[in-house]
Amino acid sequence: MxxxxxxxxxxxxxxxxxxxxxxxxxRSLAQRFSIVIALVxxxxxxxxxxxxxxxxxxxxxxxxxxxxxxxxxxxxxxIPLTAGxxxxxxxxxxxxxxxxxxxxxxxxxxxxxLVIVICLVxxxxxxxxxxxxxxxxxxxxxxxxxxxxxxxxxxVLWLGDSTTISGISSGLTDWVIVNRFLGVPLAFWYxxxxxxxxxxxxxxxxxxxxxxxxxxxxxxxxxxxLRVTRIRWGALVASATxxxxxxxLYAGTTGAADPVSGEAFLLPTFAAxxxxxxxILPGKFNSWGSFIAVYFLVAGTxxxxxxxxxxxxxxxxxxxxxxxxxxxxxxxxxxxxREAGSL
Amino acid sequence: MAVPAGSxxxxxxxxxxxxxxxxxxxxxxxxxxxxxxxxDVLPGEIHGLLxxxxxxxxxxxxxxxxxxxxxxxxxxxxxxxxVALPLPPGAFRDxxxxxxxxxxxxxxxxxxLENLRIGSFSRSRNWAIGxxxxxxxxxxxxxxxxxxxxxxxxxxxxxxTQRALLAxxxxxxxxxxxRGSTRTGPGMLILDEPTVFLPETGRRQLFSLMREIAxxxxxxxxxxHDLDEVREITDRATIFRDGRLRATVETATxxxxxxxxxxxxxxxxxxxxxxxxxxPTAATGAMxxxxxxxxxxxxxxxxxxxxxxxxxxxxxxxxxxxxPYLLFGAFPAASGTLRKGAEVLSxxxxxxxxxxxxxxxxxxxxxxxxxxxxSVSVRDNAMLQVIDRYSTWHGLSRxxxxxxxxxxxxxxxxxxxxPGLAYQSLSGGNQQKVLLAKWLAAxxxxxxxxxxxxxxxxxxxxxxxxxxxxxxxxxxxxxxxxSDYEQLAAIxxxxxxxxxxxxxxxLFGDEITKDRIAHECYTLADRAVPAGPVGPTEGEGEDR
Numbered sequence: 001m002x003x004x005x006x007x008x009x010x011x012x013x014x015x016x017x018x019x020x021x022x023x024x025x026x027r028s029l030a031q032r033f034s035i036v037i038a039l040v041x042x043x044x045x046x047x048x049x050x051x052x053x054x055x056x057x058x059x060x061x062x063x064x065x066x067x068x069x070x071x072x073x074x075x076x077x078x079i080p081l082t083a084g085x086x087x088x089x090x091x092x093x094x095x096x097x098x099x100x101x102x103x104x105x106x107x108x109x110x111x112x113x114l115v116i117v118i119c120l121v122x123x124x125x126x127x128x129x130x131x132x133x134x135x136x137x138x139x140x141x142x143x144x145x146x147x148x149x150x151x152x153x154x155x156v157l158w159l160g161d162s163t164t165i166s167g168i169s170s171g172l173t174d175w176v177i178v179n180r181f182l183g184v185p186l187a188f189w190y191x192x193x194x195x196x197x198x199x200x201x202x203x204x205x206x207x208x209x210x211x212x213x214x215x216x217x218x219x220x221x222x223x224x225x226l227r228v229t230r231i232r233w234g235a236l237v238a239s240a241t242x243x244x245x246x247x248x249l250y251a252g253t254t255g256a257a258d259p260v261s262g263e264a265f266l267l268p269t270f271a272a273x274x275x276x277x278x279x280i281l282p283g284k285f286n287s288w289g290s291f292i293a294v295y296f297l298v299a300g301t302x303x304x305x306x307x308x309x310x311x312x313x314x315x316x317x318x319x320x321x322x323x324x325x326x327x328x329x330x331x332x333x334x335x336x337x338r339e340a341g342s343l
Numbered sequence: 344m345a346v347p348a349g350s351x352x353x354x355x356x357x358x359x360x361x362x363x364x365x366x367x368x369x370x371x372x373x374x375x376x377x378x379x380x381x382x383d384v385l386p387g388e389i390h391g392l393l394x395x396x397x398x399x400x401x402x403x404x405x406x407x408x409x410x411x412x413x414x415x416x417x418x419x420x421x422x423x424x425x426v427a428l429p430l431p432p433g434a435f436r437d438x439x440x441x442x443x444x445x446x447x448x449x450x451x452x453x454x455x456l457e458n459l460r461i462g463s464f465s466r467s468r469n470w471a472i473g474x475x476x477x478x479x480x481x482x483x484x485x486x487x488x489x490x491x492x493x494x495x496x497x498x499x500x501x502x503x504t505q506r507a508l509l510a511x512x513x514x515x516x517x518x519x520x521x522r523g524s525t526r527t528g529p530g531m532l533i534l535d536e537p538t539v540f541l542p543e544t545g546r547r548q549l550f551s552l553m554r555e556i557a558x559x560x561x562x563x564x565x566x567x568h569d570l571d572e573v574r575e576i577t578d579r580a581t582i583f584r585d586g587r588l589r590a591t592v593e594t595a596t597x598x599x600x601x602x603x604x605x606x607x608x609x610x611x612x613x614x615x616x617x618x619x620x621x622x623p624t625a626a627t628g629a630m631x632x633x634x635x636x637x638x639x640x641x642x643x644x645x646x647x648x649x650x651x652x653x654x655x656x657x658x659x660x661x662x663x664x665x666x667p668y669l670l671f672g673a674f675p676a677a678s679g680t681l682r683k684g685a686e687v688l689s690x691x692x693x694x695x696x697x698x699x700x701x702x703x704x705x706x707x708x709x710x711x712x713x714x715x716x717x718s719v720s721v722r723d724n725a726m727l728q729v730i731d732r733y734s735t736w737h738g739l740s741r742x743x744x745x746x747x748x749x750x751x752x753x754x755x756x757x758x759x760x761x762p763g764l765a766y767q768s769l770s771g772g773n774q775q776k777v778l779l780a781k782w783l784a785a786x787x788x789x790x791x792x793x794x795x796x797x798x799x800x801x802x803x804x805x806x807x808x809x810x811x812x813x814x815x816x817x818x819x820x821x822x823x824x825x826s827d828y829e830q831l832a833a834i835x836x837x838x839x840x841x842x843x844x845x846x847x848x849x850l851f852g853d854e855i856t857k858d859r860i861a862h863e864c865y866t867l868a869d870r871a872v873p874a875g876p877v878g879p880t881e882g883e884g885e886d887r
Binding site for chain 2: 200204205206209210212213216217219220222223224225227283
């Protein structure tokens with residue numbers, strides 16, 4: 001597993017308040033909430049530049065609702081990342097699940113709730129297969145999921161006959177984007193609940209701790225009696241199942257199934273996951289950090305587009321954010337190891 | 344100051360030495376680990392380098408390799424010419440020296456030929472590689488040294504002997520290709536314990552290769568732990584102890600007793616015949632190991648009682664260090680059973696999950712890699728084995744976890760006792776205390792330790808001994824595999840000494856002293872002249 005160390009961000013040195021000066025406390029707080037600050041800055045700057053369009057309720061509601069898909073997909077990715085494995089097939093699973101809804105519900109007229117169950121089961125099966133290739137054949141998950149993800153996007157094109165399928169049951173769109181709570185589409189609240197649930201799992205359960213140990217030290221975990229194979233496999237199944245759920249939300253958000261647009265989710269998902277790992281719990285993949293990172297990235301690209309930037313700006317922004325985030329987490333890791341060494 | 348005893352009586356006296364070291368010293372942080380070493384190595388001789396761990400022989404080798412910068416006042420002449428110190432890294436090549444380190448430095452995923460030529464690839468200015476010509480050259484080279492290797496084979500598919508032979512042939516080949524320049528002289532091959540993990544037939548092959556090289560006029564410097572080997576192959580031997588060169592002797596005229604005395608530095612009472620045969624004490628113990636074997640351990644049996652601290656030791660390559668891992672299922676055994684209470688467990692089928700279910704705990708020597716995750720907090724590391732006790736219907740009870748962790752850190756005197764600190768920011772001794780805390784929290788019945796005080800400062804060492812004793816007092820059976828004889832003497836009730844994969848001696852009570860253990864280890868390794876006690880492993884070298 002040569003890539004384990006790459007996927008693992010900075011060290012979580014928790015500075016003990018009793019031992020440190022107020023300056024270090026301030027510095028550590030600033031780091032923890034850097035992403036929140038960045039989000040506020042972006043909103044304020046674009047709000048000031050385009051008060052008429054950026055800071056309107058409908059823009060905010062639109063962003064909050066539509067980007068829930070990215071939130072859920074990022075949560076899916078965080079699970080294998082915490083276990084030290086990459087999953088590049090999450091976007092492929094999302095597309096598969098969205099296309100299944102298009103074909104089975106819009107074209108075949110199958111009951112939407114039954115289709116949702118089929119989507120989730122399909123996701124879980126894909127995760128099982130990913131795990132089988134990775135763990136039974138001992139192949140690097142980076143390569144395996146790159147392959148399965150590509151197979152899935154091909155299968156989606158074939159399944160959907162390369163066209164967009166509209167006419168998805170309003171039962172789904174109602175429950176995803178049309179119905180609102182506190183004026184915000186339900187999709188946003190789903191993303192919030194999943195983020196909170198993942199946070200709880202990673203921070204407040206024994207299983208979450210085990211997942212972290214498996215990601216940080218395979219040999220240690222094995223010698224500590226953790227069932228490393230089972231845990232890694234489980235992480236891949238969970239990620240594919242959650243990615244399928246993201247696909248359901250995506251179909252509900254757009255009301256249609258198209259065979260290509262889902263691919264564009266892969267990079268923002270990684271950008272949000274790594275950017276999120278530099279904040280809230282710096283050095284750990286964590287769901288609140290990623291949640292805020294998603295909205296920071298989206299606010300940034302939306303604002304730039306409102307200023308007249310072309311749509312390619314989002315690629316520049318997401319790609320740049322990923323590189324900066326990974327470098328930042330490496331840097332803070334080195335720095336904290338150095339500081340820890342001088343304790 | 345050490346005077347090289349008996350230098351001058353060398354077989355090829357009068358020849359210009361390949362290496363003349365004069366007053367070579369090396370200090371680390373004010374501590375002299377190498378003290379005024381005067382050593383000559385002559386062309387055409389096989390020169391042994393003997394000494395315990397930390398005696399300074401590796402430091403000396405590293406000075407020659409240009410890895411260490413020796414203290415001022417050190418002088419080195421190569422082929423009669425003074426050389427400026429420190430030698431720049433890699434300069435040894437220009438002087439005709441070539442090193443084979445214990446890890447051999449082969450890339451296992453590449454072919455024999457690619458490994459053979461790796462040095463020349465890195466220096467070559469040619470664009471293309473003439474593979475056909477290279478293959479033919481390699482075949483000629485292997486023929487010349489009577490080594491049966493296929494240039495196209497992958498190194499990963501070779502056995503240990505073939506790999507060692509390849510590494511040595513490569514070193515010789517390098518020496519020769521560099522001989523074009525005038526400064527290189529006859530050349531010197533330096534072998535740093537290449538035989539430790541080889542079977543008997545492999546040693547034979549290696550020795551004949553070494554003789555051929557020396558016969559061609561080059562010098563061979565052979566670092567070893569094994570008196571038997573040094574006796575068999577070398578013309579002269581130099582013994583290091585505590586950083587000083589104690590003597591250079593003619594191998595043919597020195598007795599074993601003299602050699603052992605030179606190595607461990609004290610005259611020892613003769614223990615011959617005290618113990619006729621090793622029947623490891625069978626007790627109604629916490630556990631009994633029967634017939635445990637793997638690639639380097641052969642048919643090991645012993646019992647371990649509750650409250651007992653049993654030490655396992657031996658020289659490098661004797662296999663003792665594998666026992667804790669085999670019992671814990673960290674890597675698979677070829678055969679063997681573990682009887683624990685009424686249960687009989689098959690050791691080839693052992694794994695850590697099963698071992699933990701049977702109340703066993705393993706504290707590995709490599710803390711960073713196998714024992715703990717440095718980037719995770721002390722709390723998470725310390726509480727990993729018992730984390731399920733803190734699970735409630737609403738998740739982990741983090742307050743209780745933090746409180747208990749704090750208590751544990753105070754109890755084990757971990758400094759600073761801060762649960763939230765990253766594990767890697769603790770010192771070695773405190774890291775080890777956290778590991779002990781982690782495993783003792785699960786109240787094991789069998790505690791397996793490997794080099795438990797490696798990289799641990801003296802103060803923490805005593806505390807760790809206390810922890811081990813305390814665990815034993817409460818009924819835990821402790822197995823400690825260690826090459827630190829002083830530590831074994833400090834904590835063990837009984838010590839088993841391994842030789843070539845077998846239990847060869849058992850020491851009890853008053854017998855367990857640092858000197859006695861060292862003496863037994865070195866005399867066991869010396870089997871060419873079976874003077875003194877005849878242990879059960881003697882004369883069994885043929886079947887491996």
